Amino acid sequence: MKFGLHIRFAILAGVLAVAHAQTHNPFQAAYDANQVFELRDAVEHSTAPLFYKAAVEASLNSVQAAEKDLHSIIDAAPDSQNAYEAHDLLGNMYFRNGMYRGAFNEITAALKERPDAADPKSMLPILTALNELPPMTIVAMRPSTLQIEPDSIFLPLKLGGKEAEFFFDTGAGISVLGESEAKELGLATKTVEGKMGDASGQGVTGLRVALAADLIIGDLHLRNVPFLVIADSGEPWDQLPRRKRGIIGIPVLLAMHTLRWTPKGSFEFGFPAQPLNVATCNMLFHDSNPVVDVRVERKHLDFTLDTGAVDTDLNPAFAKALPALMKSGTPENRPLEGLGGTVHGDSILLPSVTLQIGNRNTLLKPAHIFTEHGNGTWAAGNLGMDVLKQAPAFTLDFDAMTLRLD
Numbered sequence: 001m002k003f004g005l006h007i008r009f010a011i012l013a014g015v016l017a018v019a020h021a022q023t024h025n026p027f028q029a030a031y032d033a034n035q036v037f038e039l040r041d042a043v044e045h046s047t048a049p050l051f052y053k054a055a056v057e058a059s060l061n062s063v064q065a066a067e068k069d070l071h072s073i074i075d076a077a078p079d080s081q082n083a084y085e086a087h088d089l090l091g092n093m094y095f096r097n098g099m100y101r102g103a104f105n106e107i108t109a110a111l112k113e114r115p116d117a118a119d120p121k122s123m124l125p126i127l128t129a130l131n132e133l134p135p136m137t138i139v140a141m142r143p144s145t146l147q148i149e150p151d152s153i154f155l156p157l158k159l160g161g162k163e164a165e166f167f168f169d170t171g172a173g174i175s176v177l178g179e180s181e182a183k184e185l186g187l188a189t190k191t192v193e194g195k196m197g198d199a200s201g202q203g204v205t206g207l208r209v210a211l212a213a214d215l216i217i218g219d220l221h222l223r224n225v226p227f228l229v230i231a232d233s234g235e236p237w238d239q240l241p242r243r244k245r246g247i248i249g250i251p252v253l254l255a256m257h258t259l260r261w262t263p264k265g266s267f268e269f270g271f272p273a274q275p276l277n278v279a280t281c282n283m284l285f286h287d288s289n290p291v292v293d294v295r296v297e298r299k300h301l302d303f304t305l306d307t308g309a310v311d312t313d314l315n316p317a318f319a320k321a322l323p324a325l326m327k328s329g330t331p332e333n334r335p336l337e338g339l340g341g342t343v344h345g346d347s348i349l350l351p352s353v354t355l356q357i358g359n360r361n362t363l364l365k366p367a368h369i370f371t372e373h374g375n376g377t378w379a380a381g382n383l384g385m386d387v388l389k390q391a392p393a394f395t396l397d398f399d400a401m402t403l404r405l406d
Helices: 026-032 036-044 050-059 063-076 081-096 100-113 118-131 179-184 250-256 316-321
Strands: 137-141 144-147 154-159 162-168 176-178 189-192 207-217 220-230 246-248 258-262 266-269 283-286 289-296 299-305 330-338 341-350 353-357 360-364 367-370 381-383 394-397 402-405
Touching: 026 036, 026 050, 036 050, 036 283, 036 289, 036 299, 050 063, 050 081, 050 283, 063 081, 081 100, 081 250, 081 283, 100 118, 118 189, 118 207, 137 250, 154 246, 176 179, 179 207, 179 220, 220 250, 250 258, 283 299, 289 381, 299 316, 316 367, 330 367
Parallel strands: 162 246, 176 220, 299 381
Antiparallel strands: 137 220, 144 266, 154 162, 154 207, 176 246, 189 207, 207 220, 258 266, 258 394, 283 289, 289 299, 289 353, 330 341, 341 367, 353 360, 394 402
16 A cells, blocks of 8 residues: 655656657667666766756755756757756755746747747746745754654754644655644645646646745744645645644755664664765766665566555556566556556565565565556656665665665
């Protein structure tokens, strides 16, 4: 089961993107297939055009380097396809870092080039609303250790001076509140005409935006933190009590730089990061999704990282990559739950699959492999807490771009 919180907007799933014509260019092939590690390796091991180098810098969340090179691409040929996609990369990078005015500027620039592009048009309302808010800023950030319930992903916090516990979700491109929670916390909301993508693929409408003047988690103090507000009549909200109907998304987690979770009941963040090694790091970004390099039967596969998912799901790309393994499975029909509802898809049931993350082997038992639908068309799987909690602790280092199962 999932909480159904793999939240992505069109901008997070490829807003502004228009596929290049298929070529034999290895850089282009990896870029078109959204294979971030394959592109990273291709750029590392040969002389690559500036566009692909900049795309890797964006996936590393190296903001200054990516800005410099992507703006160079735009300035050199403003009406080109590469310039259009440079706006895409910048917009997604700004969005995941909570730099909403920058994201708004990129989408409006893209729409000047492609006025009829469907994805940018669909995202304009939500980005317009976010652009009208004061910018999110970090007031203070010091290393912190929080005591939490064993096995829990809920973090104690203060929102506008009121105490609450929201769970941290690397699969959420923006922080989220249930409608009743926003009222409970006294936050004003503004209606947004738009649709949010979710794990089910059906999407969520009836969106609103609320602004928290202050968000304090341990010794992290943020000001002007936007939350998407959605109806809380379904999962996961109907399973949660008041003051727990909220999600801490990737922009806030990136402000922590580093974090470590243990099933025994501790959550640390802000401790010193390791040096970045581009050639060996096992985490990159695709849009607002952290993507992890996972090895299965000696194959390197891209998995989205989703701490808001109770279970790990395997997608059609996994089945395609390992056809021999699929032959030993049993056909089934499996539900995929999201905030927009539940869909059913054909899948294959295997007794177990070994997933190697870094130097640690984990066991997904049983393993369900969607042969249709699933959490996206390009990622082999969506890595959830059932796998992460098999280690005594896991560490996320957004500066070194690593996931480590300790």
